[in-house]
Amino acid sequence: MKIISNLMVTGGSGFIGSNFIRYVFDKTNYEGRIINIDKLTYAGNPDNLRAIEENYCNRYCFERADICDFDALEDIFSRHDIDAVCHFAAESHVDRSIKRPGEFIFTNIVGTYNLLEIARARMDRFVLFHHISTDEVYGSLGKRGVFRETTRYKPSSPYSASKASSDHLVSAYHKTFGLPVTISNCSNNYGPFQFPEKLIPLMALNAIDGKPLPVYGDGKNVRDWLYVEDHCDAIWQIMNGGKRGDTYNIGGNMEMENIVIVEMICDIVDELCGLLGDRSRRNLITFVKDRPGHDRRYAIDFSKLTGHLGWHPRESFQSGLKKTIRWYMDNAAWVGRVRSGDYQSWVKEQYGE
Ligand code: NAD
Ligand code: DAU
DSSP: OOOOSEEEEETTTSHHHHHHHHHHHHHSOOOSEEEEEEOOOTTOOGGGGHHHHHHTTTTEEEEEOOTTOHHHHHHHHHHHTOOEEEEOOSOOOHHHHHHOOHHHIIIIIIIHHHHHHHHHHTGGGOOEEEEEEEGGGGOOOOSSOOBOTTSOOOOOSHHHHHHHHHHHHHHHHHHHHOOOEEEEEEOEEESTTOOTTSHHHHHHHHHHHTOOEEEETTSOOEEEEEEHHHHHHHHHHHHHHSOTTOEEEEOOSOEEEHHHHHHHHHHHHHHHHOOBTTBOGGGGEEEEOOOTTOOOBOOBOOHHHHHHHOOOOOSOHHHHHHHHHHHHHHOHHHHHHHIIIIIHHHHHHHHOO
8 A cells, every 4th residue: 555645634623633633643653744724614723733733843734725725725735745635624513504504515515526626636646535424424213223334325414415425426536537535434423622512512511611401302312422532543544454445434332312411411510510509410401492304313333344444442431421521621721712703603593592
């Protein structure tokens, strides 16, 4: 397999992308450079990579750019002689895609197309295009069953439909043009640096502050949860050993009803911060109007990844969740800055606070 020298990471200032860059520099034997391309939307945060900028200044470079801007991308590819892409950049929040789908179509579909086209023009020296996707492309499961790589795509939200579309484009560039690609479809991530619009950081921060905990519908929707560093490890293994043209599911073997997670968060915050007066934070749980098109259950069969590459998740949910909540408590300055931007208007629009 050809060696990667100049790896472009798109969306590297977001939650998973920043954890991935940290993982590659700190925990693998990669010796090349990483060029992080990020538009810095509300979800992108340069603070997430301050330590990397300081510790790896010769091998890390940040370029602020929009993946929908073809000319800007071409310029960056050629200036840095990019030979591989790990593509995270996306609009990622389902609720926002229900309110305003347009950005999801541009970034997730057109942006991916731009990257593929430029990679195709450099095929002679191009090593790999790894595309980060989601289990949501498969739609919703009933009480039984799991998503396999062969499961038919049936996306429910504008977000998952845009990701499904980008997956098909990536796969078509492999079949039609021979572009070396791999695709991974992962379940719900949690961990440090996640923007607090997503379930776990939203509930953790609200619980710490003694605010209502808005659970959609009956709270019995099921997600599969994976600690973000385990996801990063899986991506790196697929990039290095995965079969070109193949898709790999990634999951945590940790199916949980939302309400159970929210109760666990309440109990951990009670333990770490003390009760709220003399009451458990479980009293803050408030059932609110359901998300339109809300998928009922996700569950992932990742036996292909385990069988081919020996990967399996390492972090237990109980300890990963506690570590994550502690991280939000210990990083009040980060939380304060993140919440001072677009966050307040989003919370108002979504929850009417
Ligand atoms: P995120 O919202 O935290 O970060 C997205 C990043 O992309 C941000 O830094 C943002 O500034 C950047 N970005 C957005 N539009 C851009 C554009 N037009 N040009 C350049 N940069 C742009 O997202 P995340 O949760 O870290 O997810 C990363 C990827 O992983 C996404 O592709 C998502 O679909 C996928 N994924 C996420 C999860 C999850 O649980 N969060 C699970 C499976 C797959
Ligand atoms: O499955 C992978 C996907 O996981 C990723 O592709 C997405 O980028 C990521 O956002 C995530 O999507 P979800 O919609 O599953 O994540 P979210 O954190 O928004 O919601 C998780 C569950 O919690 C879901 O069933 C909706 C519910 N929920 C969420 C919020 C924000 C609530 O009950 N209340 C809330 O306030």
